Amino acid sequence: MLNDPAALIVRKKNWNGYVLLKLKSPRIARRSKPGQFLMVRVSDQPYPLLRRPLSVHARDGDCLELFFARTGLGTGMLAGKKTGGALDILGPLGKGFTLPRAAKxxxxxxxxxxxxxxxxxxxxxxxxxxxxxxxxxxxxxxxxxxxxxxxxxxxxxxxxxxxxxxxxxxxxxxxxxxxxxxxxxxxxxxxxxxxxxxxxxxxxxxxxxxxxxxxxxLESIMGCGIGACWGCVRKIRRGGDPEWVKICEEGPVFPANEVIWSMDEERAHAREEIILTDRQTDR
Ligand SMILES: Cc1cc2nc3c(=O)[nH]c(=O)nc-3n(C[C@H](O)[C@H](O)[C@H](O)COP(=O)(O)OP(=O)(O)OC[C@H]3O[C@@H](n4cnc5c(N)ncnc54)[C@H](O)[C@@H]3O)c2cc1C
Ligand code: FES
CATH class of the missing domain: 3.40.50.80 (Nucleotide-binding domain of ferredoxin-NADP reductase (FNR) module)
Structure with a gap:
């Protein structure tokens, strides 16, 4: 996992509610694989505190692309960024998709x-x-x-x-x-x-x-994206037994037959904690 504190925004495209950002970040771009994600700092200010997880949408040499929907505060702030500006990104994170050995x-x-x-x-x-x-x-x-x-x-x-x-x-x-x-x-x-x-x-x-x-x-609210906060845990069935796993570290991609679909109380509680942490600097 690498940190690029100044990934240059080289292109931006806007649609109604959706945004594409092309970032120049050679080291992160070269290491990225399909299904991996970045944790993106949306503001230079302390609020909002937490980075937002966004998938690597495309890779083009030294550049990578993000494609996101404006769903709330963080993605709204990201949508306001301009070409020529810079973003602080961490990545590539997670395990991504397993690609077939013989695909031809x-x-x-x-x-x-x-x-x-x-x-x-x-x-x-x-x-x-x-x-x-x-x-x-x-x-x-x-x-x-x-x-x-x-x-x-x-x-x-x-x-x-x-x-x-x-x-x-x-x-x-x-x-x-x-x-x-x-x-x-x-x-x-x-x-x-x-x-x-x-x-x-x-x-x-x-x-x-x-x-x-x-x-x-899978999507999950993520506090850190690097396995430190336990905010993204979800029950996954491994070898028959359900166990709590961190989506950011072990996923976000899982075999469909391992995913458990009930929204447990503990998971709901973890989400609440993350949202509170993010908002507390605003008080
Ligand atoms: C591994 C991963 C990859 C992702 N990749 C993409 C992507 O490529 N493009 C994209 O548009 N979105 C992606 N998401 C979802 C994206 O992270 C959330 O939409 C974003 O964090 C919302 O932040 P916000 O500050 O705009 O919203 P907030 O103001 O924090 O919340 C607005 C609403 O979005 C919900 N929300 C917040 N964070 C998440 C989250 N992580 N997952 C699901 N719902 C959330 C909240 O519960 C609330 O209802 C990804 C999420 C994960 C975990
Ligand atoms: S987001 Fe912090 S442990 Fe997964």
Whole structure:
């Protein structure tokens, strides 16, 4: 894990509620793998205190890209950064996706909901480089929630689009579109997914019923991102027994059959603690 206190913002693109930042950070860019993330300091001021976790969305030589949705205070502040400015980043963090050893000619389905598409772009690029055939299922609430469509099309992978309201592509959830496609296509060699928990739970079920190996990139509130605070713990089933694991260290990517979907009281309590720590400097 490296710290770059001054990663230069070389490009910024804004859509309605979504932002792409291209950062020059040679050492972190060169070490990053699909599914890994950065902890980003959003302000030079003490508030907000905690860095925010964001996936490595793409890598281009000495640069890497972040793609994020403006969901609250931190991402709102990041969205206000300008080209030519600098960001303090820690990374690359986490274990990321496990890539197939022999990928050539094999088919992998990538399912991304909303901002969950962020790490899948980097993964799709890597799979293409290895000669695999990525099929990308990209879903959002409305047409405004799928701003990466043009960028994905340039990958020359198969793209399937859904919106909850039917304003673009398949009408319904990305998981429903994916399931329909599975019913009429050849069995893929693997599934990779990132998105809201209900979508991931559905994908885990679909993969389990069909016996297709699946990897899920999980989200969690993160206090530190480096294994120090226990704020990101989640129960994961290892060898049959559930155990608490730190999403930041052991994940954020897990095999779908290891993920336990209940929201335990302890996990809710850990989230509360993190949010309080972040906000206390504001008092
Ligand atoms: C490993 C990892 C990778 C991520 N990658 C991306 C990415 O590439 N693009 C992207 O848009 N988002 C990503 N996220 C989610 C992103 O970290 C949160 O949206 C962000 O931290 C919210 O910060 P905020 O200050 O804007 O929101 P806050 O003002 O802190 O909170 C706003 C709302 O967002 C929820 N929230 C806050 N932090 C998280 C979190 N870590 N996960 C889920 N919900 C959260 C809060 O409960 C609240 O409802 C990732 C999260 C993780 C754990
Ligand atoms: S975020 Fe601190 S231990 Fe995982």
């Amino acid at each position: 000619g094999r088919t992998f389905c990538l399912v991304g909901g909303g901002r969950g598409i962020a790490p899948l772009y980097f993964l799709a690029e890597e799979l293409k480089t290895r000669g695999a055939r990525p099929r990308i299922f990209y879903g959002g609430k409305t047409a405004a929630d799928v701003p990466l469509l043009n960028k994905l099309e340039r990958l020359k992978a198969e793209i399937f689009l859904s919106t909850d309201d039917g304003s673009l592509g398949f009408r319904g959830f990305a998981s429903a579109m994916f399931e329909k496609d599975l019913d009429r296509s050849a069995r893929p060699d693997g599934i990779y997914a990132c998105g809201p928990d209900p979508m991931m739970q559905k994908i885990a079920g679909i993969a389990g019923e069909r016996g297709i190996p699946a990897q899920l990139s």
